[in-house]
Amino acid sequence: MSNYRPADRVPTRTDADAKRRFFNFLGRSLSAVCKNAVWIASPRTDGTFAAITNPPIIRLRRDEGNLYLRSTLEFTYADDDRFGALERKVVTLGYAHTVGESDSLKPQLYSWEWAAAEPTYPHVHLRRSDPAFEGLGKLHIPTGRVFYEDVLRFLVDEHRVQPARDDWRDVLDDSHRRVAMFASWGAGLRRRAAGSDESSP
Amino acid sequence: MSPTLSKAVTEGRDELTPEEAERFADEQAQQYLGMSIEEFRKRAAADDLPEENPMAVHIALLAGVELQAC
Numbered sequence: 001m002s003n004y005r006p007a008d009r010v011p012t013r014t015d016a017d018a019k020r021r022f023f024n025f026l027g028r029s030l031s032a033v034c035k036n037a038v039w040i041a042s043p044r045t046d047g048t049f050a051a052i053t054n055p056p057i058i059r060l061r062r063d064e065g066n067l068y069l070r071s072t073l074e075f076t077y078a079d080d081d082r083f084g085a086l087e088r089k090v091v092t093l094g095y096a097h098t099v100g101e102s103d104s105l106k107p108q109l110y111s112w113e114w115a116a117a118e119p120t121y122p123h124v125h126l127r128r129s130d131p132a133f134e135g136l137g138k139l140h141i142p143t144g145r146v147f148y149e150d151v152l153r154f155l156v157d158e159h160r161v162q163p164a165r166d167d168w169r170d171v172l173d174d175s176h177r178r179v180a181m182f183a184s185w186g187a188g189l190r191r192r193a194a195g196s197d198e199s200s201p
Numbered sequence: 202m203s204p205t206l207s208k209a210v211t212e213g214r215d216e217l218t219p220e221e222a223e224r225f226a227d228e229q230a231q232q233y234l235g236m237s238i239e240e241f242r243k244r245a246a247a248d249d250l251p252e253e254n255p256m257a258v259h260i261a262l263l264a265g266v267e268l269q270a271c
Contacts, residue, residue: 023215040209041216042225044265049216052263054206056229070255072262096258104233108255115258117268129253137253 012088015077022075022090026051029149029175032168033069033161034058048076048093057103060161067159068105071097071148074115091184097151108137112146122146122186145186149176203228226264234260242266 012018023039030037030053037058042050051073060067073095080089098111107130114122119140128137149172155161156168165171205225209217217225227238233256234241241260244250248269250257261268 019215038210039215040206042222042263043217043219044222044263045219046265048265050222050263050265052206054210055202056206056259070259072259074262074265094262096262098255098259100255105255111255111258113258115262115268117258117261118270128255 009083011083011085012080015088018077018080018088018090023051025175025178026073026148028171029152030058031165032152032171033060033156033164035164044074048074050074057105059103060155060159062160062162064160065101067109067155067161068100068103069097069151069155070100070105071095071151073148089182095146095148097146097148099151099155107132112143112151114145145183147176147179147183149173149179222263226260229256229260229263238264245269 010021010024012021019041023041026039030039037053037055039051040054042052044050053071056070058069058071060069074093075090076093077088078091080087094113094115096111096113096115098105098108100106100108108125108128111125111128112122113125114120121140122143122145123140124143124146125137125139126141127133130137153169153172153176156163163169203225205217205221205228209221223238230236230238230241234251234254236244238260241250241264245261245266245268250268252270258268260266
């Protein structure tokens with residue numbers, strides 16, 4: 001945890017605390033592109049949870065036509081003994097982040113997915129169900145783990161989605177740094193530090 | 202905007218009840234796939250869902266339904 005700062009840690013003794021911390025950071029990230037949406041948990045019959053947004057599909061404003069994002073995470077709770085005292089943490093079990101050009105997500109531009117289905121590796125679908133790209137959408141293109149913040153930053157940087165706050169980049173960078181630092185696997189997009197040795201692995 | 206979600210948010214909750222979760226999953230399956238959540242579960246088990254619909258994976262994650270493929 002080379003980027004660890006004591007202020008980064010928000011100790012959580014209970015599942016409710018862990019959920020609050022999880023949604024706090026997801027909500028901050030969401031506020032980079034949308035002011036009036038929140039995250040909420042939905043219990044599943046197997047004892048795990050889905051995290052969804054309200055509204056379920058977020059309209060992302062652009063000058064050249066809006067985009068629409070639906071994100072769903074699946075998660076559970078687990079013991080966290082990394083800091084000496086027993087705490088609780090959220091463990092992400094899967095995700096889907098789908099971007100489309102209408103509020104039905106059709107045509108679909110991207111869908112980053114990782115779920116308990118074949119293939120079980122994280123992947124992206126491009127242009128699924130778009131007749132202009134027949135066959136492309138069926139491919140499961142490997143990605144490594146993609147974080148919510150990666151998706152939002154990509155949409156602002158590459159698709160010119162309008163940020164909802166002036167400090168959107170700082171907000172996403174900070175949330176990404178925290179989630180990558182504490183994630184149990186797949187640290188997501190890594191940014192090269194200034195002056196770093198380019199020959200390093 | 203889903204009335205089920207909005208009710209929970211208006212009440213200041215960050216989690217649906219199990220009954221609300223089932224109702225919301227059913228609403229979403231009806232709205233986007235034209236089937237009940239029970240039918241969605243049965244068709245998922247039979248690997249008979251419309252694979253081109255981008256909503257299927259979200260409804261599966263929402264309801265805890267394991268797809269054969271995604």
